[in-house]
Amino acid sequence: MTLLWLAFAVLLLPALWLLVAPLRRAAALRAAQRDFEANDRTAEQNVAIYRRRLASLEAARDRGDIDAARFEEDRLELERSLLDDTAALERPPLKAAAAGKLLVPVLMVALVAASVVWYRLEGAEGDLALYGVQQELAADPEATLPMLVQRLEEQAARQPGNPNVWRSLFPLYRDSGRAAEADAALTRLLELEGRQPWLLAELAQLRYFAADRELTAGVQALVDEALAADPGQPTVLGMLGIEAFENGDYQAAIDNWRRAIAGMNDPASADALRQGIQVAQQRLGQGGQAGDPAAAGEGPGIRVRVSLAPELAAGVADDTAVFVVARDLAGELPPLAVARTTVGELPQVLTLDDGDAMAPMARLSQVEQARLVVRVSESGQAGPRPGDLFGRHDAVAVGETDGEPVEVVVDKVVE
Incomplete structure (x- = not known):
């Protein structure tokens, strides 16, 4: 994490430099603006144009091209135009080059603070810590599964709202035979990510095996909820196939396993179900008598x-x-x-x-x-x-x- 924050600091340096850069150029810009205003001849040019146009109007009046009333209207229009141009040329006095310099460090601090707060809210600091733990133990030749579980449990205590921590802990608990902890991890995942069908399916399967392969009322409720959201949920269908097989309903087992294979992305698990289908077909054809390798x-x-x-x-x-x-x-x-x-x-x-x-x-x-x-x-x-x-x-x-x-x-x- 130290390297991460150092990287963030390096990335912030250009942004802070952009805040300071205008202040460094302020003196030169002020001098250039002062010279421009001192040498500006726009007002004199506007007056000259006014006089030429007024002279033209007077000449037109003397020749009789326009009457006195028209002359007065056009002269007033010229005067108004000159006043408008003159008002547009009025400039406020230039401020000192150092004016507002105290605002720059305030903005710099605000930028850094806003960046840190934003990362805390939207960043993946917790996932990076989790990844660091996993990589550290993967590189340790003396690391053991209990060590990994302990370190992940420490991360769960520090960031209980991070679903990736519980997603990492669940299979470790399950494979270690710690059904109660695996159940708690899945329950926490459901709280964090909502009652997604795959999570409901995993929890149903876990409780099914924890209950010695008994389809209890609680497991059935999870199965019904998962299938209502996803009728082709492969984990649930695979489990229902096991239940049907053990109850001797081989045709139902075959149907459930075929539906499960249709929704599977894991070739190994699909092959395992195909082998189960073959055994179920053999038993179905033999009236459920032993005769296949699995039974014998x-x-x-x-x-x-x-x-x-x-x-x-x-x-x-x-x-x-x-x-x-x-x-x-x-x-x-x-x-x-x-x-x-x-x-x-x-x-x-x-x-x-x-x-x-x-x-x-x-x-x-x-x-x-x-x-x-x-x-x-x-x-x-x-x-x-x-x-x-x-x-x-x-x-x-x-x-x-x-x-x-x-x-x-x-x-x-x-x-």
Whole structure:
């Protein structure tokens, strides 16, 4: 920001110079005007012209071309014209060259102050600060996702009215499994930018997955509002396709996913939906019986060994739920695979594959690498809550499941 203000100062210098420049030339201009007025012969020329015209009138009267009454009228007209010309030539006395010089610094200060106020109101200082934070952490080889979230949260506290801050925080919260914070970020975005269909769709999808893929009354209200504003909203239609698929209504799933693809700009997401349509068509043709790779759990996967750090094991009941979740690295898809176990079963080796997919368009076989998150949830809910325990592995290759398992240790606490 220091460089930005220095750049503004450099840009203001020419404007300030233009304010000072007339004062620097004032003495020369005054001298030139004084010489001009001293040597001006316009009044003498006007008098000479008056006398010539008056002489012509007298000659015309003496010859009898005009009578005395006409002569008097024309003479009065000449005199009035001379008086008008003489009055136009009257000039006020010249002011001193330094007159008004105190106004210049006042105008300079006013110009600088107005520029600063205008930028504060209309400029993008907050966005530049946000960009600076993101670039700083991108260039730091030791930067981590929690560090980025913390710095963005600091920006949110400083500029709560900047929608770009919340737009940056939302996907980070969502991909970190912090559903409550992601919900709050989206709610704030709705307050700042209005109830736009894409925001309503994102919030509906977030709450749908947070509710373990249940189309609650609140989610349905968001879906209805989004579709009323944009009947082809792809996020909502994709979610409705998942709901229909899981309820066995494969034809409705196909219809919703086809409509979603028509409004999508992301080729990867569209391809995922096309694969889901193929699975739904297979199940529709087979009466919903298993037989496709997604249903049978065939294909590539991840073998993972889950354990709980000894220092965190005390006080955790054996029947506490443990969720093992695989996600795509970009965080653009629903969870690719979810498995559930309990603390009493740990340490345990699990195999995640397409049979553990939450939705047909989001499967492990679609990606080459995945991100693993293991969460110990005392509430029994997949969404994280303060006090939950978790561990993660940022990049795991998806492939054969007969090799050595990937080790994930639950050694952190959700704050």
